[in-house]
Amino acid sequence: MPEAGERDALVVGAGATGLAAAWSLAKAGRRVALLEASTRVGGNLRSERADEWQIEHGPNTVIMKPPLYELIEELSLLGEAQSANPNSRKRFIALHGRPAALPTRIWNVPGNPLIGWGGLGGLLREPFVGRGPSDEESLAAFVTRRLGPRVLERLVDPFVSGVYAGDPQRLSAAAAMPRLVELERVHGSLIRGGLARLFTSRRGRSTMPREWRGKLLSFPQGLQRLADRLAEVIATRPDATLTCNCRVQRIAREGEYWVAEVDDGRRWQARQLVLAVPAPVAARLLAPLDPALAEPLAEIVYPPVNVVSLGFRRADIAHPLDGFGLLIPHVEQRQTLGVLFPSSLFPNRAPAGHHLLNVFLGGRRSPQITEEDDATQIGQAIADLSDLLGIGGAPVWQRVVRWPQAIPQYEIGHLDRLAAIDAALARHPGLSLAGNWRDGIAVGDCLDNGRRIGERVAGR
Structure with missing residues (x-):
């Protein structure tokens, strides 16, 4: 078989996670090859212009947080970034066949029809609710226990539909919304914990200018511009390559090297392999190598x-x-x-x-x-x-x-699945797995997770 070459690291999958990982490796001076099955980079970051209409096939915005701000500044994209209209803070939820606006100020909560007296009572009781069971709770059970059924039905349920396209009865509270569970664990109350963190964040210093903090943003060409720019800067590095329309059919361990065979017969090899692909794709590639590693990946629902x-x-x-x-x-x-x-x-x-x-x-x-x-x-x-x-x-x-396979669901048992994956990974030195099926589904989470994995691999 023809050899495509030896690298320090191979990254399979040029979505947000894979692009960020490859860029971190390239910046560190590592010889890295990024392989993408489709004809374009970005994964679900895909923007389309049709006449005077511009649509996003996937996410429409990203939230500006310090890691994203640093990346956008590093990519020289800050001048192109567009902050969303200030009205974007206003969100509507359907209530008895009519749109009702969520309260944007704490003093508007008591009179808001979405909250109602039932929801207000749950909020007032929340600081006095004890900690929950030690067993994993569904998000629905967690919210109902702490805030009452009204908040679940009218606020959390539609939020889960909008973010995960999921079912709160199935989602794991600890996996899907770990910050909420952590607030209960540390502070004994979501409200007390939220206020404590708000106070701490206001006192702390941020590397990001105030005008960008927490803003929703995009670019004139759409969010795909972010993925395209990452691909551009990776291509400027002499020891980095990015190959699209290059589907990996098989991975194997040969001595100290990981080998990836692509559909045209070429073989890529490296000591470090990062699979930044959806869980079902990772499961398919890993099943011949280690069924115990592939099985929990295959259980993740999309x-x-x-x-x-x-x-x-x-x-x-x-x-x-x-x-x-x-x-x-x-x-x-x-x-x-x-x-x-x-x-x-x-x-x-x-x-x-x-x-x-x-x-x-x-x-x-x-x-x-x-x-x-x-x-x-x-x-x-x-x-x-x-x-x-x-x-x-x-x-x-x-x-x-x-x-057809949109958003991974962090359902009951997800943390156990991740633990099983990590335990199995210990048997395969040089192999890393990444993607939005763990540690957050948001674009910003994927970019930051990819960066951290790239830095970790570069340091090996």
Whole structure:
């Protein structure tokens, strides 16, 4: 077989995690090869321009935190970064067939219809609720125990749908929202712990300018610009290579080297191998090598999600769309998980006089809807949103993007699965696994995790 060459490290998968890992290795002067199966980098960071419409196939924004700020500054992208419209702080949740805004100030909580008297009572009782059981709790059980059923039903349930497309009855509280569980463990109360951390964060110093802290951002070309720029800087390093349309079919250990065979017969080898791919892909590649390592990876669920992008004349939507978007709780009994308002967040996402909506269907609770044809998807989205947003006309532009395996679910048993993976990894020196199936699904989490793995591998 033809040899593609020996490297210090191979990184398989050029999504956000793999790109960040490869960039850390390249900066450290390591000979690194980044292999990507598709024809482009970025994974689910994919932006598309069609005439005057610009859509995101995956995430629409990232949250500016110190590690991301440092990366964007390092990539010379700070001048291009766009901060979302200040209205993005406003979020809507469907309540009895009408959009209700979440409170943006603590003193607005008591009168907010989403909270209600039942929710307010749960909030007031929360500091006096004892610590929970030692066994792993579902997110639904954790929230109900600490904050009551109203907060679960009207706030946490739609949030989980919007972030994970998941089911709070299945998600693990400790895996999906570890910060909440940590607040209970350390402070005995979410409210007391939240206030303590707020006080500490205000006293601490930040390497990030105040005007960027916590802001939602994108770029004029969309979030794919971040992935493309990482690919550009990796390519400038003389000892780094990035190869797309290069699907790894087999990995093996040969002496002190890891070998990756790609679909055209070439073989890449290195002492360090980073698999920055979805869990099912990692499971497939690792099964012949170590079934005990592949099994817990294969158990991680990825439900399907479809993104329905709809363009309307502004006059055909009564709602001002003056916020980030609208989430729909499961109790509202609609198929749609939620909708974002991209043309309200950033300029040039829609033609003048028009609105762009990004609607999400499917997820853990309703995977079957994603199998319907495009016309059915579009019809379902309009039916679910017409009364909520006051839609009075047909869309003038539309697009359906399908993700058959969208977002990994951190369900009950996830931490045990990760422990089993880490234990099995100890048998394979030089092998690292990374991706959004652990340590956070957000783009910023993936970039930071990739950076840390790259630095760790570079130091070996």
